[in-house]
Amino acid sequence: MKPDVLIAGGGVAGSTLAILLGRAGLAVELFERDDFPREKACGEGLMPAGVAVLRRLGLVDGVGGMPFRGVRYHFRGRVVSGRFPAGAGPREGLAQRRVVLDRVLFEAAAGTAGVRARTKAMVEGPIVERGRVTGLMIDGAAHRAPLIVAADGVHSRIRRALGLDRALRRRRLGMRAHFRVADGFEASPWVDIYLGKGHELYVASLPRGELLVAALADAEPLHAPAEILFERWWHAQPLLAERLRGASRLTPVRGTFPLAGARSGTAPGVVLLGDAAGALDPIAGGGMTHALQGAELLARFASRGVAEADSWFPEFERGRAALLRDYATVTRGMLWLARHPGLVPPALGALRSWPTALSHLLGVAGGTRALFEFGPSRRLGGRI
Ligand SMILES: Cc1cc2nc3c(=O)[nH]c(=O)nc-3n(C[C@H](O)[C@H](O)[C@H](O)COP(=O)(O)OP(=O)(O)OC[C@H]3O[C@@H](n4cnc5c(N)ncnc54)[C@H](O)[C@@H]3O)c2cc1C
Numbered sequence: 355m356k357p358d359v360l361i362a363g364g365g366v367a368g369s370t371l372a373i374l375l376g377r378a379g380l381a382v383e384l385f386e387r388d389d390f391p392r393e394k395a396c397g398e399g400l401m402p403a404g405v406a407v408l409r410r411l412g413l414v415d416g417v418g419g420m421p422f423r424g425v426r427y428h429f430r431g432r433v434v435s436g437r438f439p440a441g442a443g444p445r446e447g448l449a450q451r452r453v454v455l456d457r458v459l460f461e462a463a464a465g466t467a468g469v470r471a472r473t474k475a476m477v478e479g480p481i482v483e484r485g486r487v488t489g490l491m492i493d494g495a496a497h498r499a500p501l502i503v504a505a506d507g508v509h510s511r512i513r514r515a516l517g518l519d520r521a522l523r524r525r526r527l528g529m530r531a532h533f534r535v536a537d538g539f540e541a542s543p544w545v546d547i548y549l550g551k552g553h554e555l556y557v558a559s560l561p562r563g564e565l566l567v568a569a570l571a572d573a574e575p576l577h578a579p580a581e582i583l584f585e586r587w588w589h590a591q592p593l594l595a596e597r598l599r600g601a602s603r604l605t606p607v608r609g610t611f612p613l614a615g616a617r618s619g620t621a622p623g624v625v626l627l628g629d630a631a632g633a634l635d636p637i638a639g640g641g642m643t644h645a646l647q648g649a650e651l652l653a654r655f656a657s658r659g660v661a662e663a664d665s666w667f668p669e670f671e672r673g674r675a676a677l678l679r680d681y682a683t684v685t686r687g688m689l690w691l692a693r694h695p696g697l698v699p700p701a702l703g704a705l706r707s708w709p710t711a712l713s714h715l716l717g718v719a720g721g722t723r724a725l726f727e728f729g730p731s732r733r734l735g736g737r738i
Pocket residue numbers: 362363364365366367368385386387388394395396397398399400401475476477478505506507508510511527528529530568569570610627628629630633636639640641642643645
């Protein structure tokens with residue numbers, strides 16, 4: 355059968371889209387360069403709106419994970435915690451290893467009628483004919499379809515080949531490692547965020563006594579190899595060092611650099627999806643949620659018809675921008691604060707004395723609240 359849609363990249367965005375398009379009766383080919391299970395550097399915390407997408411997919415039990423109720427900020431001995439707000443949608447996030455989440459999604463895609471999913475299939479680049487992307491080159495062979503989707507991640511080859519890369523003004527890098535905590539340490543219902551100078555550490559309890567430690571940091575002033583600094587940072591946080599006492603290391607440090615953007619999310623014949631469409635800094639923890647929500651949105655448009663796909667691109671882009679707008683504002687605010695550490699104590703002090711504000715902001719980051727709508731959001735209600 356001739357495919358309707360070719361998808362490059364079988365991560366969160368690509369596999370989710372393949373599942374939804376297959377269920378909508380389209381013929382889909384999904385190409386993933388790696389094999390599963392495979393690792394991906396990530397903070398591994400899925401926000402409540404992302405959990406809602408997994409529920410709609412019917413995959414939340416298959417993914418499993420450790421629920422978390424919000425975040426706890428640590429800064430020079432101060433601790434401020436905030437819960438996700440009550441209202442529309444789930445009130446908890448889920449922390450789960452990417453090796454599990456990505457495998458479950460990819461296997462669900464491969465098992466969906468109408469989807470042909472291949473691993474170890476490296477997409478070499480787009481085929482562009484008369485100014486339009488008409489296919490993909492894979493292992494030296496040309497594959498064509500009316501709609502091409504680039505879900506090939508933050509370093510998207512397709513985006514680069516189409517000249518859509520946009521360097522971010524602030525260069526940041528991300529890293530993570532996993533541990534098994536020693537007996538006697540309880541799992542925490544919070545994602546703990548330790549604010550350091552020029553970096554943040556994110557710590558999440560995972561199933562089976564595992565613990566994730568991730569770091570985001572400014573790339574420019576690093577004066578030693580990132581892995582060495584990463585270890586120094588976690589030893590410099592007494593509460594974290596205590597939590598890691600006697601823990602065994604499960605994975606080596608894995609990182610991503612630089613986090614990059616895109617000039618446009620579409621070009622004739624092709625849609626960029628997930629991180630390929632331009633990764634926002636993960637400081638607010640919503641990347642996987644947006645990959646899932648973006649896939650849902652694109653599936654709604656693509657199931658209307660792929661032959662005239664470009665005609666709905668502008669409307670799709672407006673929908674995607676609306677999904678991201680509030681979250682992007684919160685992300686920019688958090689990055690600004692990270693650049694002005696002198697303002698962190700008063701900001702945390704204000705949030706401690708006004709917990710509903712922190713809870714509201716967490717709802718915005720978690721995708722269940724609109725920024726300027728206090729209380730459960732009517733605007734978001736339909737999509738959580
Ligand atoms: C340090 C760090 C911490 C983060 N923390 C969080 C967090 O806590 N919560 C959160 O929600 N998000 C977090 N993120 C962001 C999150 O990881 C991404 O937003 C999310 O993975 C995007 O999904 P995706 O499907 O677009 O891309 P990916 O998950 O990267 O999937 C892309 C897929 O494309 C494949 N691929 C790439 N090139 C090719 C090719 N040429 N041919 C075929 N296949 C290809 C890759 O192998 C991969 O499987 C974090 C990111 C970093 C770096």
